[in-house]
Amino acid sequence: MPERVIGGFRKIGHRTIDGVWRMGVSTRFFLLTLMHSGICLRRPQLVIREIFSAGVLSLIIIIVSGLFVGMVLGLQGYETLQTYGSEEALGILVALSLVRELGPVVAALLFASRAGSAITAEIGLMKATEQIAAMEMMAVDPIARVVAPRFWGAVISMPLLAALFSAMGIFGGYLVGVVMIGVDDGAFWSQMQSAVDFREDILNGVIKSVVFGVAVTVVALFEGYDAPPTAEGVSRATTRTVVTSSLAILALDFVLTALMFRGV
Amino acid sequence: MSGNLVEIQGLHFAYGKRPILKGIDLSARKGQVVAIMGNSGCGKTTLFRLISGAVKATQGTLKVDGLNVGDLDQDGLYQLRRRMGVLFQFGALFTDMSVFDNVAFQMREHTDLPEAMIRDLVLMKLNAVGLRGAHDLMTSELSGGMARRVALARAIALDPMLILYDEPFAGLDPISLGVIGNLIRRLTDTLGLTSIVVTHDVQESLKMVDYVYFISEGMVEAQGTPAEIKASGLPFVHQFVHGEEDGPVLFHYPADPYPADLRLSHA
């Protein structure tokens, strides 16, 4: 019996050490990526390619999800606000929830499962098929040539996608609230305009999405680069990317929100 | 120096605790084509990984063009690798690029050549392996033998001083095989390169190489010019050249006795 207990503790210890170790290695990997980012300025077409695969190819899912989330917000918000007789505030409710929270968070979650998993799988497979080794053999540093452009492509795409998500959401709220239910058009927009603050709301939302973008991308790149070079290794790494980066987004969101809005 | 581009003495290497190479002595002169033969799993690919600095030897010296590969830092290693071409055993073509971009890769990364010149150079390299017409295919659209030939064109893209070919003939039909054999010979002669070829194709390679090393059990078991090899009375060489199952070379990876493994010994 005590054998088992000791075994359990040992396992917890191993997991913890392993976790801390991975964190250290991935931080080093992140710094290395930053150090090798010069190539992205010298050859911007490398980054543009990655903006296409991380950003442009995520457009559909971001647009559709944004629209539906906004429409649901419109319905639910109207239900609640109507009981207090303040349906005109619907514009504020929709805009603030999207710009402050749902835009950055949901867009980042979608980004993690759409673009993050793709990055991990691609790099993992490049490693499994010796493409990374071949690149090193040709005296080309894979961190600079493969990792850095993907990092910047994804980090640039993320805030743009979050902004698009919010815009589509607001449009969805407008469709449901104004066009379908009949909330006053002028009140919807003018209340939104006066209540949403550029620095407090929009800028903070953008900061969030940048932080999430960095977190998702670093996790995705590291998992891919670190994956065992087998089919199973790559598939596990892909799953880990989605799980780890989603948890990271939610945890970071709490921390950032606590820092940003505590005074209000 | 003695004109040896690659000079290896007493090289030892182990993966973890399992020794793979146990004191290899090998050299390749400038302008030579040297073949390395040995049974599967004897450490030929590993030897290439050592020469290109991907792994470090545990003992012994390994010099390429007078530089001690084990002592080079990353920059030094990259400088050296720019003058080296490697044909990987499994091709390792970049799957997100076309055939053309694969061959152009190093030219774009390491030179400032204008795109028009790169185009000419790439088409020349592809022409040499008979695949000029396939330049706009993606690598997934190639057959196994075509992929090997593209990988070969990529390995010779920058006319390196040393080319390591890991099984250039695997999966080639007899016609391509002859052509590629001649290509390796011709490149070496006209450009004054040095080529090291790992191959299992004894007959084909004896026709074109200058020197042969046989590796077995982590050591050089036999060596010599093709004429010496053919005349050799060593049972090891005889078995290899004639492809016989019985002889000093074991076909099986080390294992427990077969009946014991199948649990027949109790029956």
Ligand SMILES: Nc1ncnc2c1ncn2[C@@H]1O[C@H](COP(=O)(O)OP(=O)(O)OP(=O)(O)O)[C@@H](O)[C@H]1O
């Ligand atoms: N990354 C590795 N980790 C541990 N052992 C390895 C690794 N790569 C190869 N080995 C072992 O080292 C030995 C030599 O492998 P190597 O690939 O050099 O053989 P080879 O001579 O190229 O064989 P083949 O002719 O089949 O290609 C093999 O027994 C293999 O099991």
Ligand SMILES: [Mg+2]
């Ligand atoms: Mg091999």
